[in-house]
Amino acid sequence: MKTIRMALIGYGNVGQAFARMLKRREDYLKDTFDAKAIITGICTRSRGAVIRENGIDTEALTDDMFDKDKDAFAVIESGEYDVMMELTPINIMTGQPATDHVRRALDLGKHVITANKGPVAWHYRELRDLAKEKGVLFLHEATVMDGTPVYNLAKETLMGCEITEVSGIFNATTNFILTEMEKGVSFEDAVEEGRRQGFVEADASMDIDGWDAAAKLTALMNVLMDVQITPLEIDRTGIGEITREDIENAGTQGKRIKLLCRGRVEGGRPVGVVRPTLVDEGSLPTTMQGTASYVTIDTDLMGATTIIEEPFEPEIDHTAYGVLSDLLRILTETKE
Amino acid sequence: MKTIRMALIGYGNVGQAFARMLKRREDYLKDTFDAKAIITGICTRSRGAVIRENGIDTEALTDDMFDKDKDAFAVIESGEYDVMMELTPINIMTGQPATDHVRRALDLGKHVITANKGPVAWHYRELRDLAKEKGVLFLHEATVMDGTPVYNLAKETLMGCEITEVSGIFNATTNFILTEMEKGVSFEDAVEEGRRQGFVEADASMDIDGWDAAAKLTALMNVLMDVQITPLEIDRTGIGEITREDIENAGTQGKRIKLLCRGRVEGGRPVGVVRPTLVDEGSLPTTMQGTASYVTIDTDLMGATTIIEEPFEPEIDHTAYGVLSDLLRILTETKE
Numbered sequence: 153m154k155t156i157r158m159a160l161i162g163y164g165n166v167g168q169a170f171a172r173m174l175k176r177r178e179d180y181l182k183d184t185f186d187a188k189a190i191i192t193g194i195c196t197r198s199r200g201a202v203i204r205e206n207g208i209d210t211e212a213l214t215d216d217m218f219d220k221d222k223d224a225f226a227v228i229e230s231g232e233y234d235v236m237m238e239l240t241p242i243n244i245m246t247g248q249p250a251t252d253h254v255r256r257a258l259d260l261g262k263h264v265i266t267a268n269k270g271p272v273a274w275h276y277r278e279l280r281d282l283a284k285e286k287g288v289l290f291l292h293e294a295t296v297m298d299g300t301p302v303y304n305l306a307k308e309t310l311m312g313c314e315i316t317e318v319s320g321i322f323n324a325t326t327n328f329i330l331t332e333m334e335k336g337v338s339f340e341d342a343v344e345e346g347r348r349q350g351f352v353e354a355d356a357s358m359d360i361d362g363w364d365a366a367a368k369l370t371a372l373m374n375v376l377m378d379v380q381i382t383p384l385e386i387d388r389t390g391i392g393e394i395t396r397e398d399i400e401n402a403g404t405q406g407k408r409i410k411l412l413c414r415g416r417v418e419g420g421r422p423v424g425v426v427r428p429t430l431v432d433e434g435s436l437p438t439t440m441q442g443t444a445s446y447v448t449i450d451t452d453l454m455g456a457t458t459i460i461e462e463p464f465e466p467e468i469d470h471t472a473y474g475v476l477s478d479l480l481r482i483l484t485e486t487k488e
Numbered sequence: 489m490k491t492i493r494m495a496l497i498g499y500g501n502v503g504q505a506f507a508r509m510l511k512r513r514e515d516y517l518k519d520t521f522d523a524k525a526i527i528t529g530i531c532t533r534s535r536g537a538v539i540r541e542n543g544i545d546t547e548a549l550t551d552d553m554f555d556k557d558k559d560a561f562a563v564i565e566s567g568e569y570d571v572m573m574e575l576t577p578i579n580i581m582t583g584q585p586a587t588d589h590v591r592r593a594l595d596l597g598k599h600v601i602t603a604n605k606g607p608v609a610w611h612y613r614e615l616r617d618l619a620k621e622k623g624v625l626f627l628h629e630a631t632v633m634d635g636t637p638v639y640n641l642a643k644e645t646l647m648g649c650e651i652t653e654v655s656g657i658f659n660a661t662t663n664f665i666l667t668e669m670e671k672g673v674s675f676e677d678a679v680e681e682g683r684r685q686g687f688v689e690a691d692a693s694m695d696i697d698g699w700d701a702a703a704k705l706t707a708l709m710n711v712l713m714d715v716q717i718t719p720l721e722i723d724r725t726g727i728g729e730i731t732r733e734d735i736e737n738a739g740t741q742g743k744r745i746k747l748l749c750r751g752r753v754e755g756g757r758p759v760g761v762v763r764p765t766l767v768d769e770g771s772l773p774t775t776m777q778g779t780a781s782y783v784t785i786d787t788d789l790m791g792a793t794t795i796i797e798e799p800f801e802p803e804i805d806h807t808a809y810g811v812l813s814d815l816l817r818i819l820t821e822t823k824e
Contacts, residue, residue: 173789177648184648227514299790309637310512311816312520313809436775436796453509454496454635454809458796460772465791473649473790480647 294474630810
């Protein structure tokens with residue numbers, strides 16, 4: 153039986169949900185790939201790092217197992233793993249230090265899975281080319297719409313199509329806020345409720361100002377349209393200026409306000425827009441309630457295909473599934 | 489350069505659109521797979537068969553090239569191909585003669601692509617096992633939602649998930665009729681308009697009575713849930729009894745009528761239902777206008793993922809793309 157070893161850089165909600173999900177699929181890995189997946193390295197910013205070449209029992213993980221003097225690079229450079237998983241919180245404005253983590257692991261000839269969209273939004277082409285040069289995989293399914301297979305939809309199932317446009321609602325937090333405001337809840341209370349439910353960060357400004365949506369649009373365009381842009385180049389407007397009055401006015405016209413994203417290549421130049429937009433009541437975007445989101449991929453051979461992520465369910469970690477699905481892809485592609 | 493040879497059993501709209509699409513992607517095949525795809529056999533029910541081991545120039549195809557005494561089996565048994573494409577019109581009540589075509593080709597150790605859902609609805613398990621035994625691929629992406637990648641979504645991108653339910657709107661004709669009736673068009677005029685636009689068969693009863701939707705539901709359940717049922721076992725109600733009054737009554741309750749399909753395993757037994765259903769105005773099914781359709785796949789690890797096929801565009805042949813995408817999958821899987 154083959155053993156695949158993983159180093160988890162970052163071990164918050166996603167990392168822990170991934171470890172639990174992996175346990176649920178132990179038999180599946182054995183039956184399908186004759187493989188066992190073990191976690192040999194974990195590092196967190198506050199606790200330091202654990203490295204155990206024979207595997208870490210995550211259910212028995214305690215604080216005293218961590219070495220406070222070791223950081224992410226100590227784990228990455230230990231080399232005691234086959235797949236590095238970048239699961240640290242994102243810095244949307246720089247993509248760092250996640251990009252450095254990814255670059256270093258690829259450079260050492262390790263497969264990389266990132267749930268952090270920074271590296272894909274800021275340095276996709278460089279990292280893709282480095283992975284290719286090193287003969288390893290650089291996967292990032294969880295970076296847009298969590299585990300909903302949007303990259304794989306395009307790459308694995310729309311093979312041979314030329315992608316002419318990507319569009320949709322990419323940010324769950326702003327969609328949730330707009331949905332709540334339609335019910336009469338204030339902007340501030342909606343943000344607070346999102347925090348209570350656990351999907352809004354302490355600092356919600358990256359969502360509200362459209363940076364998260366811009367980073368996802370950038371990531372999709374870089375990967376699916378083979379362009380090279382950064383979130384700074386997106387024509388971006390957030391929802392911070394939207395008032396209850398705007399929403400009511402839209403309603404009286406039979407419309408609703410949604411934060412729509414759209415990216416295409418115009419005259420050889422990538423053009424990306426994130427903008428609150430009036431949409432007709434009853435159209436697809438208006439069916440996206442709460443934390444739901446969708447991506448539409450326009451192609452030359454197949455027209456438009458849309459994939460929807462349903463609103464978050466508390467018992468399911470969609471992002472962790474995105475990471476698991478990338479691991480299964482590595483197992484598939486490296487199967488003898 | 490590798491040459492992959494195809495035999496087209498059936499050469500109507502889909503076969504001809506496929507041949508044109510293949511020409512558009514000649515360079516792509518060369519660049520991506522170092523391959524050339526040629527059509528070495530074509531057969532139609534009325535004209536007979538053409539077999540040219542060096543390839544048929546479909547743009548120069550004339551009636552006198554056909555041998556009237558040769559039928560589908562003559563082409564299949566010629567063996568002068570690597571991939572057999574089953575593109576004949578479906579007989580939903582038997583799945584024949586398409587199933588015999590598929591079985592014979594698989595038995596000869598040929599890959600098979602079917603756009604005809606009969607074999608998948610009636611004999612999936614047998615044919616899947618036969619393909620496995622012979623070490624060839626049996627692909628059928630175009631049988632549900634045309635080229636929209638519903639099987640591949642589940643198999644290639646939701647790997648490791650257990651599929652607990654499939655549901656959605658699977659039949660474009662009935663959805664079109666219901667949409668037209670909501671505008672005040674009569675049932676008969678809506679059917680006539682669908683015929684004029686080319687997507688309604690001369691005999692529309694298979695669509696109207698829900699048989700087409702039932703066959704698609706069966707196909708999805710057989711493939712994605714590993715059960716073994718036939719369209720006869722689906723609890724099926726068509727839209728033939730729906731009146732304009734029913735639709736107006738639904739409207740006054742803030743609802744609309746949609747032909748919904750749902751399949752799941754209950755107590756170890758596959759249960760499939762096709763039935764006109766009242767749905768809330770503004771919910772996802774109500775955004776399916778005209779010939780649009782969707783499939784929702786419920787899973788244990790990822791919750792629900794939905795994929796939408798937009799209304800048909802006259803210039804795009806979605807079904808032909810489904811066939812092409814299966815061909816690309818064969819090229820991917822047989823790449824050295």
